[in-house]
Amino acid sequence: MPVCDQRAMELMLDSFAQCQRGNGEVVLVEGTLTSGKTALLGEFTKKLSTFNALEMSATGARAETPIQMGIIWQLFHSAQIPEEFKERIDAILGTDEMALAFSETSRQIPRTSEVQVMHALWLVFHELSRRQPLVICIDDLHFADEASLNVLFYVCRRIRSARIMLVFTRWAQPEPLLSPLRAEITRAPHRHITLGPLPVARVADALGPRVADETAAGELAPAYHDLTGGNPLLLDGLVADSFPGGRPAGERGAPVPGAAYRQAVVDCLQRGDPHLFEVAGALAILEEHATPALVGRLLSLTADEAARQLGILDRAGLLDSGRLRHREMASAIHSALSRSMAHLHAHVAELLYELGAEEIDIARHLVRGGTVLGPWAQQTLRLAARQALVSDQPEFAASALELALRQCDDDSDRLRLQVALTQVAWWVNPSAGAKYSQSLRDALTDGRLSALDGLSVVRQLLWQGNVKPATEHMETLTAALGTCESRALSAMRLSYEWIYGTPPDQVTRQAAGRKRSAARLRAYGLAGLHTLWSGEPSDDLVRGAENVLQGQLIDMVPEIGATALLLLDHAGQRARALHWWHVLQEEATRQGAVTWRAMLSAVGADMALRRGSLATAESKAREALGLLHTQSWGVLVGCPLSTAIEAATARGRHEQAEELLRHVVPDAMFDTVFGLRYLHARGHHHLAMGRPFAAQADFERCADIMRRRELDFPSLVPWRGDLAQAHLALRQHRRARELLTEQLGRLAGHEDERLRGITLRLLALAGPQQRRMAVLGEAVDLLERSGDHLELHRALVDMSKLYRAQGELGQARLLARRAEQAAKACGEGGLLNGRPEPEAADGTAASREPVAGYERPTPARAVARTVPRVLPRAGSAAARAGGEPSLSEAERKVATLAAFGHSNREIGRKLYITVSTVEQHLTRVYRKLNVQKREDLRPEILSAAG
Template sequence: MQSQVTDERQPRRPPAQATAAPPLAGRMPEQRLLAGLVENLRAGRPALAEIRGLPGTGRSALLEWAAHHAREAGVHVEAAQASWEETEQRYGVVAQLRAAFAPPAAADPARPPATATADRTADLCRAARAAARAHPLLIVVDDVQWTDPCSLRWLRAQARRLAGVPLMLLTARTGTGPTTPEERLEPGSLDDERAVAHHTLTLGPLTPADVGDLLAAAFGTPADPAFRDAAARSTDGNPAVLRATAARLARHGRQPRAEHLPHLAECAAEAVRDRAARTLAALPGDLRSVLRAVAVCAPHTGPGTIAALTGPTATGTRRALELLAGTGLLTGGDHPAFREPAAARAVLAGMNAHDREELYARAAEHAHHTAVPDGALASMLTGARVLGAPWAVDVLRREAARHRAAGRPGEAARLLRRALREPMAPHLRVRTLTELSAAVLPLEPDTADRHLRQALRSPADADAGPSWIRAADLLVARGDVARAQPLIARALAGDRVRPAERSALRALYWLAAHSRRETSQALDRPPVPALPEHPDDPAEAAVAAWRQALLGQDIGRARRLARAALAPRHGHPAPLSPQVAACHTLVLTGDFTEAHAGLDAVLLRAEHADARAVAGSAGLVRAMALLHEGRPRDASTALDRAQEVMPPHCWHPLMSPAVVALKALIHLELGDTAGAGRSLGLARDDDGDAGDAGGGLGWACLLYARGRTHLAGGQRDAALADLLECGRLLLSQQAANPALLPWRSAVARARGLDPHDRDAAALLAEERRLALTWGAPGPVARALYATGGLALPEPVRPGSAVPADWRFRQALSALATARLAGPDAVAPPPGGTSVPPPPAVPAPRAAPARPPAPERVAAPPPTRPRAAREGLTGAEARVAALAACGHPNRAIAAGLSVTPRTVELHLTRAYRKLGIHGRPELAEALERLGKDTP
């Protein structure tokens, strides 16, 4: 016994040590009760008292205080301390109480000596009562839970014989749970409270006020309230841990101030670990075996499983658990568990790796047969050796799915990595790798791609096709299309893929190919057949529609293919990435309602399949659609939701520039040029320079957005460089549709909108021709506005409502007559180029501006009779007369409400009929024609 509060059992009665803090902080009620019992003992009234508490709560200190107070009051005191080393020694505790009574054999020389197995309980009771009658006697026994059976039998018998003598039994027990009838010390059944006082004192944690008093005594200065409360929480109000923590802080010169709270947490954790380690070192081997079993199985298993793992023990499994609960390491009850996780790790750290894995394996097998929940079973499997049992893989995958649904991807990844150590069928391995990729995507995007590529390289069986499709789908959706193509091609080259699965894989291959066309073809890559002209498979139809939209050809066919791809088919779920491409096609055709409906269906399937990359791509397409509709604020909200699902760091470098570009374009639509610049600043520095990002449609989108931003800021040279590079990239990717990115008109604006700039006029004419070829109303109207607005300072906003002026009427007229006018109506200018694949970003436009009314040209005097004789029609004569006055073709077209191409055709016919070679001769020819007219 000792007066200092400690956090482990001390040697027997060491000399008291001076301490700076009161050893009995917070135990004043217990002290008053014990002082009263001692005073009654002096008056001849017996008592029985037991102190309970977890290690470190001050049980031994309270015993020492009571013994010291009794001696000061003139009471004779005898003390003993039980220990687990002496639990097998007969009367080991009694042997420590030699001075309380003489050995029975010495009391009566005529009595024969007792044998080693003789029961001395009655003689010891008589001796103790005789000693108490001579002088009031206090018998103190610490750690009574370790008392040997013979001494415990004497203590129980002595407790029943206290009445009538000035004898008090004061014991201390580790733990706060109920004791068994064999351990309980109780007075005689006929003794009431007046005959024998009986008390049980349970020591709980210190209150915050008591913690403050102890800290003030330890540091010599009051503690801050925040520090005091934090110390009470981190030490659980345990005096021993609190004193050890305070000593560590004092050694480092820390005072109990709020600024030292981080150091408080570290010191408290260290004190808890040290206390657990010292307690473990004092335990016998069989109890350590029980602790190891609990560390492996807790808290979902009971004594039966623990007994199956440890085998027979000297004390029995239940008794061992009760003793361990008394040490404070374990909780009590039928499902014991460690109070401190650090203690469980310390128990297992003492085992070698092989024994530890074997113990986990035996625990998992036993738990599986006893229907333990998946959570506990998975915990055992993560530490076990390879079992080679199919149920192990199923348990780990089910539990991983539960963790993913609960938002714990790290735990899910740990379980799936353990599952991949087990032998499994090829298709199941591919599926598990895909699930692992989905789990690690929020934390390690590059690792997620690596797992998907590993899945596509895995050996195949007859059931691997669907898992391969899902892996390829996720790889393409995140943007890793460059490395997806050869892997999908190799998968298609195998003979284990069914026809429907082959079609889906072929669609994903061409979707990746159209997203980034490679400059060279790998020689060792198996050839992949082209998509059929009339695809029946929905995935192939989606990719064909998207390709058609990128080329900007046959809007009707693109629309039909996209609708067929999104039509539900029972029992034939298509991969999700092609469906996102089909929705993008409908955005480019202007069918926004159908696009939103398709995106809703894709998002629902993606959420069910835990396909973050697909959900993020669908969110980007929705934001594009809203931007095209002229709803930039809604587009910003949709983009924010997409980035919640797929944060910027989760996108592949090929895709991330498109996300940044879309955000910048939204800012431009809202008139926030500074916000667009800030968004563009988030682009990675290495994007587009080389490697993965360079050459992709995403980088083209970023160049377009950056050029538009420079243009809005008045930096025409920088804008022109970015926009021309954007066009070069799009043309190299065969993406010609101006509905995707109207870069040509943006280049014309960057060149200054000079009516005499032939290059700008050629670009505008090309954009107008391509928009008319595609035929969607939005791109056509924008192209016509840009064509007629060479003298305008601002471009037309692409998503804004088009005013019903002459330009809008001209757009409708051109749409209605484009096919009737024949190929000449949309013939490209010399050197024209066609194009395809799309970027992930829509083509936004600048702030709306109502263009000024075109300058009207005065009609010349009619020359109808001579014109008729020469074969000129009225329209040809009017156009020729205006051209002779020096008006450019564009102004003539605006004045007559016809297209510039129509003006060109009329002039060409007029030249031929008049026998001239060009405009310089036109005025003279018409003057001569006028003179000849009667």
């Protein structure tokens, strides 16, 4: 419903009452653009239908202004006029063809002068008013033709004692366009009504029928007023968007600008001066640079004319502090002026360059205009690309460089631009720079590309698996760069090592030949993962990783950041690794660095998998795959893909794992570290699906590659343990023991507690029954310290089954509950649904199902052996920490057994104390830990309180 000014309506009805009494009046309704003048006039004419009045109406239009007597012709054809008057009117105005003539020169009024025509028309109006009150309504009088205006002037001077009311609407302009009319109106009895933007209270009235109550309308009104400036037409459009079908689209009826709002903006501008749309377009383009002078220069208008047009827009409510109110306004104007916008953007770029604006602001208009206007524009685009990258706008940086390259004729400049584009592409889409790969490789081979620029070419070759040309170029670049660029060379070396496991032999030999120390190739203060896989972690390694992670994201390539994070994680600094992962993830998201985000998601998935957090690992890996296409990942696609497959398999989501395995991967991937990980994950999926021979083939292929590439490190891929599981599935226990014993020997002196725990668990299954409990106990201890919930779950279930087989059902139940807790920490209730379990040496399956429901007491020494380190002993450093509740030694023992599900009677029997003493200890424990029942005695709470 259009918004109508009720006070203005009352004034108009009062004027009509005067008209009925024979006191003719002129009512002039002035208002800003689309301020509701037409709506007010329409409502007024509706009300006239209840009175005995003759209403004549006409509407001015810009296109019809040349039609002389057009308005008068509309008046007489808008009402039911008695037949005897029609012949007189035709005789006065002539034929219809004459009335519709489009030029004043072609108009001829037959047999009379213009003054006589005006008098004759006045007599018609006067005689009609004697029969019944006559109301003449003319909308948009500013578009009326000159002949019609002269007639209206004539009538205005003679209505003082006639039952004639004239209602005119027109724009309220800073300078009257129709000053003669205003003079004529002031001579006659008249009323002047001015309409402007609606106040907030009126906006609330308009919202009232749409919302629940007046309070809600009052709360929403300011937001609607901000987006419309109180303009009734814009308000109608905004309300239509925000309440489609009468129901709110936004939360609690909040404004939602959409198609109707955009159309209202266009309609509002089309009703104005011819220059108004162009001025609005200039505002949409210039944005914060808009001034009357600059708008005038852009559109070839004087500053005064531009200021006048801006004033119209401002009074119409379209502007706020000289700017368009909402981005949807600018979008609507851009769409309406799409054909001329490119030219305007190019012109704006020139103007801003002359004014000395920021390069990035000028470049935005060059990019939108799609043209480079000269050498100054080329330079501007390059500088703007640098600024954009620093200010977290990598996609715009790429667009600016693409435009500069498209219109660059100089070969050396083209090479520099291609290098810059390749570097920017690593932030958003590595494959975007692939189209320049061949030309840059040729330039590097021919010596037309600098050594530093050549590093970008090498990285691209490495990611795409072109290892032979990459190593050849690396050797050349190492010789060319020298010690002055040790940081750049270190980045190149670490990129290679991240993908292929070890630095290339050519680079290593040449560096040694020139007596350059390892420190030169490690200018980042960071060793590669090779150091960790070989079991040589050190404090220097951890410090080097943290030093790297403290740098700026823009100065660090993703491979180096990933290496640093995994070094921390594998070196046991899990909390620090997770902290830096979050820091880098937030920075990459803010800077729009898609490649960084993808790499970090892949690393986060790997870290989660090492902790047994399967749901997180699969989610992060899939997120990484979704951020970059397989082509952009290149050979690195195996990093997130292998993690996703392994996590899905461990969760029993075998269909999802099969779907992931259907991804087409490059053949060159299998020569990388990630190819090894992929074979490892695929082999375990084969095992889970009951295909041990297929699994054995994948594990043996993995072993061959690792030996051939001198990467035979269990910490990288434990192929011996993998192969042992395949042999266990085939009941080849002796060969499984040999492989596991060999793997355990290679881990001697290695600090990887997780891998040692996994190996011991498998060795227990493959070994003799009499030693199985001791080996499993050690495996549980190691896996508990490592933090891998998945492998801990598996070891605890194996141990629970073993206790059950020995008849110690209480201990089996205790371990089964601990296994359930570990399973929950993995993000899954049932971890290995449908997976065939390897058999122990005696032929019994190592069941993964938790064992519960048995009440047999467990010897106290067994409890002590299976629940170590849950609580620190009384008097420990942790217990002495200020402010924390501290349990006594007796309370700690009772709380530990209670936490693992033992009854008070069982606890008393195990600790040789009465049930009453147990209850007293538990009461004190509850009070100290502020818990209500034994189910709240979680191990982590007890550990903190011990």
